[in-house]
Amino acid sequence: MCLPRPVTFLAGLTSFLLVAGLLFWAQAILIPIALAILLTFLLSPLVIRLQRAGVPKVLAVLLVVGASLAAVGGVGWLIAAQMIRLTEELPQRTDQIVTNVGRLAESLQGEEKGEGEPSLGNLVFQIQKRIQEEMAPEEEVGGLFGPIPVRVQQEDEGISTVGGYLAMAAEPIGTVGLSLVLVLFMLFKREDLRNRIVTLSGRANLAVTTKALDEAGQRIARYLLMQFVINVTYGLAVAVGLLALRVEYAALWGVTAAVLRYIPYLGPWIAGTLPLIYSLLTSQGWGQPLGVLALIIVLELLSNNVMEPLLYGRGVGVSEVAVILSAVFWGWLWGPIGLVLATPLTACLVVAGRYVPAMSIFNRILGDVAEVEPHFVYYQRLLARDEEEAEQLFDDRVLETSLIDACTEVIIPALESVKRDRMRGLIEPEQEKYILESVEEHLEETPLSPDGEAAEPVKETSPLVLGYAVRDPEDEAAMAVLKQILSRDACRFEVLSRDMLLSEIVAEIRERKPTGxxxxxxxxxxxTHARSLCKRVKVLLPDLKIVVGRWGRPLSEKYRTALRDQGASYIGHTPTETREHVRSLTRLRPAAERPIVTEPLVNSA
Structure with a gap:
């Protein structure tokens, strides 16, 4: 039973809110699991290579995890050491920082503006003034503003402060520890976990589950590996460039840039801003900050336009808009860790949407390739009376494939949709007329396809084939499609008016002597109309060959037999099949004259 749309919408919204609430409430457990899965995807190729080289599995896992921990620990120690040096050295450079802020304020201060008028220069000037006040000697401040208040700190307050720091550090330490244990477990039991997941789907879904797991593993592993390579090379380039520009703490800024690039879109901006601000505050002139700015711009251009297209290829299968939305969603749920996990988690949802029908919405909304059939967009644009975009879509399809393929994939399904909507009363007669007229105009102005097929002149002595639309205006538009296709085959094909009576059709056939x-x-x-028309024409013209083009889903054998019994010589379910049948008729001789058989004259329409 199909539920009403409001009920379906409310059910979907409720499910989404429940899932989001569960993800937020259980983040203490889910974040370590997600991190462990991603790290397993990243480290599994290295473990597999060591195993293939003859290293035992347990030793291979311990070597890979140990080397990874050593690398992370070394980088962490380097960052901590440089951060300590930076915090100790910055107070000693107070004068230089105040001087540079003042110089920046003077550069930004407009000559035409007064000191009290709002401007960026005044803002920087106020910042400089506030810094000078904060850095003033205590005696001067005390003399101006009265005695300095003295606060006596109790001994237990220091203990509580230490306890607070330990409590703050307990959560990230616990997350890292649990993730490490899960990574070891998943690497040790990789095959066992894979087999358990496959068996959960059942024997009937074995192929689909295997494809989904393989695709998800390949996408995520490749994405994580390529992202790691790009971020490391970017961080090294930043460190080397800043070292060449004599910017202090170049290693710190390089590592920070590499780590922050894991945050989509926002991370690279922050990574480039930090060394630029430090250079502005501590350098002796404008040369070094400008050099840092140029370095960041060049590295970003090379990374975005060379490294990422070269290494990512098609990417992880998530669209650019989906990357931003996923970063907002997962960052809102899980904070900074959510920003790092956003893209891989979204890629898993896209893969699930490709293979699980109930989750197909994720592939349609978040996938990098919009799975919208061209005829759907074509028809929608015509409904919106956007004829230019519809024509451009059809012309592009012709140039990519061929005229007959473009008609088969775009125009014919769109005409079927028009007919269905008209029969259901969803479109007005004026709208139907506009769409059909637009389709015929698009057919008349089609470009040449890549194979260079061009319309050849039709000789008057060539065999003639007549065409007739069975019933509806959409059938007449489909006949225009066939005529346009046959015009490039030098076939003499002419269309009879859909308003003609059966007697007029027979008279036209007797007079012009077509081959079919x-x-x-x-x-x-x-x-029913097609069978009736075949029967009546065949009774009057028994030797005439009749081709029936019933485009769309192939007919069952029952209906094909019924059409043949009523006189159909050939039945085509696509423009290509119908084209070949018509071309075969052009190689025949006209049907011989037969005596006129008395038959009631009725309108076949």
Whole structure:
């Protein structure tokens, strides 16, 4: 039973809120698990390579994890040492910082503005003034503003402060420790975990589950590895460049840049801003800050336009908008760790959407390739009366493939949609007329396809094939499609008016002596009219070859047999099949004259 749309929407919204609440409430457990899974994806290729080289599995896991911990520990020690030096040295450079802030204020201060008027220069000037007040000697401050208040600190307050710091550090230490234990467990039991996950899906879904796991593993492992390579090379380039520019603590800024680039979009900006601000505050002139700015711009351009396209390739399968939205969502739920995990977690949802029908919404919304069929966009643009975009879409499809493929993939399904919506009363007659007229205009102005097929002149002596739309205006538009396709084959193909009576059709056939008649009808409906028309024409013209183009889903054998019994010589379910049948008729001779058989004259439409 299909539920009403408001009920479905409320159910979906409730489910989303419940899942989001569960993710937020259980983050203390879920974050270490997510980190462990991602680290397992990153380290598994190294473990597998060591195993293939003959190293025992346990030793391979311990070597890879130990080397990773040593590298992280070394980098952490380097950052901590430089951070301590930086915090100790900055107070000694107070005069230089105040001087540089004043110089920056003078550069930004407009000559036409007064001191009290709002400007960026005045803002920097106020910052400099506040710094000077804060750095003033205690005696001067006391003399101006009265005695300095003295606060007596109790002994237990120091203990409580230490306890607070320990409490703050307990959570990240616990997260890292639990993640490390899970990584070791997952690497040791990698095959066992994989087999358990596969067996959960059942034998019927074995192929789908295997494909999903392989694709998710390959996407995430490649993404993490390539991101690690790009971030490390970027950090090294920053450190080397800043060292060449004589910027102090170059190693600290390089490591910071490498780590912050894990945060999508926002991280690189922060990574570039930190050394630039430090250079502005501590340098003796403008040369060093300008050099730092140029270095950051050049490295960002090289990273975004050379390194990332070269190493990422198609990427992780997540669109740019989805990366931003996922960063906002996961950052809101899990904080800074959520920003780092946003893209891999979203990639897992996209892969699940590709293979699990119930989760297909994630692939449609978050995937890098919008799985919207071209005929859907074409029809939607015509409904919106955006004829230019619809025509551009069709022309692009013609240039990418061919005219007949573009018609099969774009125009014919769109005509079927028009017919269905008209029968259901979803579009007005004026709208239907506008769409059909636009389709015919697009067909008349189609560009040449890549194979260079061009319309050849049709000789008057060439065999003639007549065409007739079975019932609806959409059938007539489909006949225009076939005529445009056959015009590039030098086929003499002419379309009879859909308003003609059966007697007029027979008279036209007797007079012009074609080699065959082609009937076109689109679903839904129209089969009864096609069978009736075949029967009546065949009774009057028994030797005439009749091609029935029933484009869309192939007919069952029952309906194909019924059409053949009523006189259809050929049945085509695609423009390509119908084209070949019509071309075969052009190689025949006209049907011989037959005596006129008495038959009631009715309108086949």
């Amino acid at each position: 008649l082609c009937l076109i009808g689109l679903p839904p409906g129209g089969l």
